[in-house]
Amino acid sequence: MEYNDELWGRHRRAVHAICESMRQATRDQLGLSLAQKVPCSAPSQLLGLNQVVEIDRDRFIASVEPNVTMEALVQLTKMEGLIPTVIAPSRATTIADAFATATFGSSSFQFGTFDCAVLSLEAVLPDGQYVMAKLGDGDDADRLFEILGAPDSPALITLLEIALTPAWGYVEMTYWPVSSVSGARLRMEPKGPNSLILDRAAVDESTDFVDSVMFDWSSGVVVTGRLTPAADRIHSRFGKKHTFVQHAKSICSALRYKHESYVETVPLEIYLFRYSDCLAAPMRIKRRSGGRRD
Template sequence: MRFSAGSSSFGAWRPCQATPIAFYTGRFSTEDHSRAVDGISASVRRFYERKEKFRIFHGSTNSTRHAAKGNRMVDSSSLSHVLKVDMERKTATVEPNVPMDRLVEETLKYGLVPSVVMEFPARFKHGFFNRTFNSVEMVLANGDVVTCPEKEKSDLFHGAAGACGTMGVTTLVELQLREAKKYVETTYHPVSSMTEAIKKIEEVTADPNLDYVDGVLYSKHQGAIVTGRLTDIPGASVPIQRFSDSKQ
């Protein structure tokens, strides 16, 4: 693959229309969520009282073992809904099994997008995805349900990320959103060595006008650093590349 120096293109989000309401609540209500969490809490408490080990089934697994349901299993796989998008506070209240594409699809309806989207690397600005959380709801090992804001229960808040259920069963998060734009302008910067790639990354991550930075090396002597910025106005001479079968 060849790149010309500083070559650019535009990737288009799905078009969105802002609405006058302050927040969005889906068909799965907060009451439905509370009932589901009560069931998980009761299951965990029974295992705790019997001093029995259990595994968590959430529909997918980090383990190489087969994640089959059984008698010693706490099932959280139904927690897969976006409960609310708050346009005023720019936050989303989301259950833990919501796929990223569905989360983005929901928030774009209200002119917002998560601060960190996995396919658009913005960690140099906002940190890892969990650093965009305001709070985490979880079921502890004794069955208690707690909500953990960063400043009030910081040990649980920070410990929940990547703990694979050892700190508790995560059941809900509130995460930060940002204003979406119609396009992401991407620029490909060719590099010919690891040293050049590192230098270019240090340069572009210091640019406050950029929103995304990614990079790939195809060999020892060929690669590219890719930068992106959100914009509503595409350049006249820059081609627009659309994704997700968007026709608009």
């Protein structure tokens, strides 16, 4: 998605209108009591900022307006062979919400929370002043970055630069059963060249994603994911009828030995939203004969 004058022009006009609304509201409210305050139209204007303005494939950066959903961002960046380094678990989560709540989500374990994927912010202060803050660009910029990202910040964020990383179309998932929290931790630790096969590490230099889920005190699973261009193994579609956790538990129950592992391949987007897709499906209420409801 190359530089687009029309998209950037629309964005600049929208930001200018928000600045003017904030300035006008400030002028109108001077000298008024709290009960007389005039509502500002800028927050409603912010709802129109819902476009991915640019995807820079050379710099691995997406310029994104705050009301873009996670689903839209993933789909557009995936078309360029990229995805955000951190992705919120719900398709409907907006970029602004993911940033303000420090979302963990479906991300590479290497990059941390969603706010770590935000490289710079563009915002409008309550007095209508336009500001930009770039992470790592000096102490003042870092402090401004933190202020703008606070959940109760009075400033309105109008654009975020999101870090991207190369992606393939599928994720090869490996399920490693464990019997305790300490066992999960040991399974994820690096091992030496002389380690027994029973102790082989789940995580290595090719690992892109890691999950650790405990079903109860004595059973759980470590799930590792590796980006791959093709589905050359079992092709799973969890999330249609079963949750990801239910699916993982059934796999572990089917393995005869705890040192065994199971491999399957899923489409990238299904993997990224594995925790929320099945929860969005409508629940069916079972009825007994005679019309009684469970």
